Amino acid sequence: MDKLEAKESACLSLSSSRIGGMRKKLIAGNWKMNQTPSQAVVLADALKKTVSGKEAAEIVVCPPYTALIPVRDAxxxxxxxxxxxxxxxxDQGAFTGKISADMLLDAGCTHVIIGHSEQRTYFHETDATVNKKLIKALAGGLVPIFCIGETLEERDxxxxxxxVKKQLEGGFAGMKDAGHTVLAYEPVWAIGTGRNATxxxxxxxxxxxxxxxxxLFSAAVADGMRILYGGSMKPDNAAGLLAQPDIDGGLIGGAxxxxxxxYGIVKAAG
Incomplete structure (x- = not known):
């Protein structure tokens, strides 16, 4: 898949984000720093065999950079x-260890996670850098999955x-349109802890x-925007979460x- 095909696929994803006036569920798998390229291909093959293509939910997987092209092919x-x-x-330059929108598009990506809590916690991500990344992703034709959420200390x-309001305002600062952003609410206290919000x-x-x-934008933009839940969603709790009127899918880690x-979560989204 080249950059043009990736953009066309992203546009197809956006055009199918509503079904019969309702927001289509989206289940995204964040593989984090797991899966070597060979392991990732095995997982991708297993998913491909499991998915029928007739699921009610849109499905996205986000492997590590080294596995993007092998997974794309799989x-x-x-x-x-x-x-x-x-x-x-x-777009390019002396930014060792970083990756550009064009590189992702050329690798076949249609979506990109931005502002994940682990980026904020461990790698000094700020609302200002999230804002720059959102603008670049949307300009490049990628669908951003913009993560927001509070820590346990902040909730207590x-x-x-x-x-959460500050993160939204900072991330969307200066933007006249939210574009086709997908939001992911991830209570930091419920990520990888086995604990989740009710x-x-x-x-x-x-x-x-x-x-x-x-x-920030309009009622129409708010009504059309998909908001995922990203805090230890698993097959046994997915149905209860996904039944809520404002929960439009999940950003899934360990599961x-x-x-x-x-796939158990994908089925629960149906």
Missing amino acids: LKGSSIHLGAQDLHWE GGRAFDV PEQAQEMHAFIRKTIAS ALKADSF
Whole structure:
């Protein structure tokens, strides 16, 4: 898949983001720093064999950079989209260790995760750098999966909604249109801990996020934007979370590393 094909695939993803006036669910697997290229191909092959192409949810997988092209090739002919875990806001230059939007498009990516809590916590990601990355991704034709969420300290301190609002305002600063951004609410205290927000807690925050998007852009933009839940979603709790009116899918971590558990979440989205 070349850059033009990747952009066309991203456009197809966007055009099918609503079904019968309703937001289409999206299940994205974030493989994080797991899976060598050979291991990633095995997982991609297993997913390809499991997915029928008639699922109610859109499916995206985000392998490490070294596995993007092998996974792209393994998924060829399937309905599964390819995403990356980050990008830089510059097109090229002396930015050792970084990757550009053009590189991702050339590798066949249609989506890219931006502002993940682990990037914020360990690698000094800020609302300002998230903003630059969002602008670059949208300009390049990639679909950003823009992550937001509070820590346990912030939630227990009664600041969860203020923190999330600030992240949204900072990430979308100066942007007249949210474009075709997908949001992912990831309560940091529920990532990789086995602890997760109740469906009611998650819905409360998702509804707040949608209201905030309406205030930043418009009610129409807010109504059309998909908001994923990203805090330890698994096959056994996915149905309850995905049944909530403002939860439009999941950004899946650990459960995305096994084809059967990941597909269990995809089925729950149906």
